[in-house]
Amino acid sequence: MPVEEFVAGWISGALGLVLGHPFDTVKVRLQTQTTYQGIVDCMVKIYRHESLLGFFKGMSFPIMSIAVVSSVQFGVYSNALMVLTATSHQERWAQPPSYAHVFIAGCAGGFLQTYCLAPFDLIKVRLQNQTEPRAQSGSPPARYRGPVHCAASIFQEEGPRGLFRGAWALMLRDTPTMGIYFVTYEGLCRQYTPDGQNPSSATVLVAGGVAGITSWVAATPLDVIKSRMQMDGLRRRVYQGVLDCMASSVRQEGLGVFFRGVTINSARAFPVNAVTFLSYEYLLRWWG
Numbered sequence: 001m002p003v004e005e006f007v008a009g010w011i012s013g014a015l016g017l018v019l020g021h022p023f024d025t026v027k028v029r030l031q032t033q034t035t036y037q038g039i040v041d042c043m044v045k046i047y048r049h050e051s052l053l054g055f056f057k058g059m060s061f062p063i064m065s066i067a068v069v070s071s072v073q074f075g076v077y078s079n080a081l082m083v084l085t086a087t088s089h090q091e092r093w094a095q096p097p098s099y100a101h102v103f104i105a106g107c108a109g110g111f112l113q114t115y116c117l118a119p120f121d122l123i124k125v126r127l128q129n130q131t132e133p134r135a136q137s138g139s140p141p142a143r144y145r146g147p148v149h150c151a152a153s154i155f156q157e158e159g160p161r162g163l164f165r166g167a168w169a170l171m172l173r174d175t176p177t178m179g180i181y182f183v184t185y186e187g188l189c190r191q192y193t194p195d196g197q198n199p200s201s202a203t204v205l206v207a208g209g210v211a212g213i214t215s216w217v218a219a220t221p222l223d224v225i226k227s228r229m230q231m232d233g234l235r236r237r238v239y240q241g242v243l244d245c246m247a248s249s250v251r252q253e254g255l256g257v258f259f260r261g262v263t264i265n266s267a268r269a270f271p272v273n274a275v276t277f278l279s280y281e282y283l284l285r286w287w288g
């Protein structure tokens with residue numbers, strides 16, 4: 001099993017993560033809190049109350065976890081495709097796999113990454129939702145002092161299963177949308193690349209960015225539900241499960257609730273995934 005695919009996935013995912021984290025914080029706040037009037041209001045309030053650092057809350061843990069999550073995402077995708085089509089990454093532009101194979105391999109990557117991502121994503125969302133400014137004398141302390149304290153508190157208060165709160169919604173979000181992600185990327189690269197050649201940097205950037213937007217637009221309804229399930233149980237349990245969370249969110253806020261954060265998700269998705277795919281392709285060409 002070629003390990004380069006896992007390492008390239010890790011480095012590329014980390015680059016994308018740092019670039020996209022401020023957008024991600026705004027998105028999570030908009031999806032789970034009702035105090036903000038929109039993207040700009042949310043950004044201004046975060047900056048005023050929490051300074052620039054507020055945008056980077058909850059980032060240290062994902063940076064550590066991206067090694068596992070992103071390498072599983074890309075590594076499983078690429079290796080699944082290799083099993084399905086008997087071609088390596090280098091041979092793939094000359095002998096393109098079918099879109100059905102790309103979709104299945106993408107879904108496999110999305111499904112398996114859920115198990116690694118769930119606890120890290122939960123901790124990220126809980127920390128991003130803490131609106132208290134960083135330790136200042138006189139201000140009330142935040143509930144969680146950092147990622148380790150957050151993980152330990154969830155473990156103590158909610159048991160080991162608590163660390164997987166929202167994992168079902170995460171799996172339903174990531175399995176099909178990772179398929180969509182890789183199919184869009186492959187499709188656009190093939191469309192704009194002469195047969196048998198490697199795609200140009202511009203093509204990789206645009207195809208990666210558009211793949212990010214397409215998959216996130218498709219993922220946003222379950223992303224909202226996932227974030228709400230992850231915040232549920234902080235004080236008291238409100239939802240019985242994924243379906244109950246969907247029904248009660250629609251009852252209270254209308255169908256528009258499923259598109260909360262879609263603009264910021266898309267604005268974040270383009271640069272993050274353009275950079276991720278560019279770095280992934282070049283690292284593999286360089287090592288190949």
Ligand SMILES: CN(C)C(=N)NCCC[C@H](N)C(=O)O
Nearest residue numbers: 016174177181215216219272
């Ligand atoms: C819609 N979903 C779940 C995805 N497309 N996931 C893959 C994108 C991964 C990238 N690190 C990002 O966070 O955008």
